[in-house]
Amino acid sequence: MGQILDRSFADATNTKNNQSIIFLFRFVYHLFHVLIIVVTKVSDISQLPPELALEILKNLNATDLCLASCVWQTLANDEILWLGLCKSIWRYVSIYKRAHHEGISFRKIYLQLDEGTLRFNAGEGLKYFIENKLLDDTCEEISKFIHNTRKLHATEKRKLLKERRDVLERLIELQSYENQFLPNALRQFFAKLDAPEERNEYLSILIENFSKRFYECNKDLGLSIETIYVLCFSLILLSIDLTSPHIKNKMSKREFIRNTRRAIINGTLSDELAGHFYDNIYLIGHVARSTTIAR
Template sequence: MGQGLWRVARNQQLQQEGYSEHGYLTREQSRRMAASSISSTSHRKQVQGGIDLYHLLKARKSKEQEGFINLEKLPPELSFTILSYLNATDLCLASCVWQDLANDELLWQGLCKSTWGHCSIYNKNPPLGFSFRKLYMQLDEGSLTFNANPDEGVNYFMSKGILDDSPKEIAKFIFCTRTLNWKKLRIYLDERRDVLDDLVTLHNFRNQFLPNALREFFRHIHAPEERGEYLETLITKFSHRFCACNPDLTRELGLSPDAVYVLCYSLILLSIDLTSPHVKNKMSKREFIRNTRRAAQNISEDFVGHLYDNIYLIGHVAA
């Protein structure tokens, strides 16, 4: 046992001094072998690093060769299709690279008409020096002015020849535009009832269920936050327009403008009752039918029940 331990200790000492079990190595040979091993390892790392660097440079070079697609080398219809997906800001930036393409009148005409669907100037012979890019800037400026002061905004459009001084033209512009602030628009329509009358006639409620038609109406002409004369005016105008668009339906159901007026008020009250978190005891379907038929006796219970279901499932009519 003691001899075995002695051999192990002796072998470890010989290895440290440059010996091995099979022969003798000088310290110089040991150093050369170690240096050779280190050099080989270093060479492998350099080779590996060289391969990685080569692939990196190759990939970078290929990306530089690819770059951005040059739209001027594509067919014009394809280039215009690509640029048509850009908004006004991005199209202005694209004009720094592809000036002729990005400044094309058809692109800016599409931007104008997709944002402001109707302007009086669209139906006129364009004046000298007219461009749709300039028109877009004027329309954007006029919309911002309207959202600050509606009267000044409309006057700006008229001063630039964009809109004619006509209630019908103003109503068409409002109906086809979604960039106007609804609070300012509500104030403007309350003051300009002539524009409001023409705006109501632009709605088509044919074959629409009453609550859905009322929602569409209030999406364009926002209801006031409180009850009052303006809300009564809106509901009255809506009732007459709804009956005018659905003469057969109103005859079959026994509806009249007065009956639709009552139903609209009932739908608004029901919407508040069902959606308000402050009302704990919600109105039941039976209660709604009973209360509504007291005001509109000629309306069937089934129709009133469908009205309740619509508000219960879809939500507020004036949200």
């Protein structure tokens, strides 16, 4: 292996503009020798230098990190490692701000957050998080928690937001749609807040709040909140029309432009912009991919 690398390195030095190749071969060459030294001189992995052990532990998930504590008990319980694991799933939780002051380990916090998430997804809501003082029971803290958490089940999250309209409104305020094309912003919105499976009051509330937020982020577009609201429903209906296998006679671009302009009463919409909306749905697909909002 060493002879091959040496020969390849020598060949590379004879070519022009090969600085990156030289660097790569040097790196691989030295890495190879380091590994040889580690394998031959360290018979017990617990004898590895702490710096190298930490680099290994950084790449482990929570389960593997717990197992690694059998070898590196102190290092595997490192607070920075467990804080990183916590924030990889729950980027914001109230307990983070007071964990150090109260002497709570992030390993314990991770296990509690994991348990709370399982209970939330099983239909118990935020009860576990609040009772165990992981999450403050305020609109702001709950909104930030939901906004920054990846593992919450969409259906259970929808149930919570139906009950806590204050949290829903604040959660939408935390979204940013600046300089985004309206259909793409809707996709981002529904990716964060799962849409209901049918048209109902909750969908209207979602679109109403989204329209306000999109307007605040893009006032220079010249579209009113009412116009954005109408456009959102037009895009949802167009998405259903173009993507549903049960609809054989698809809406044409001309029909979409005509129908949408008729629906907008107190506002204007250019044919060009409406045409771009149609093209976006036609080429990219549904604005709420994971849902099937009925007509």
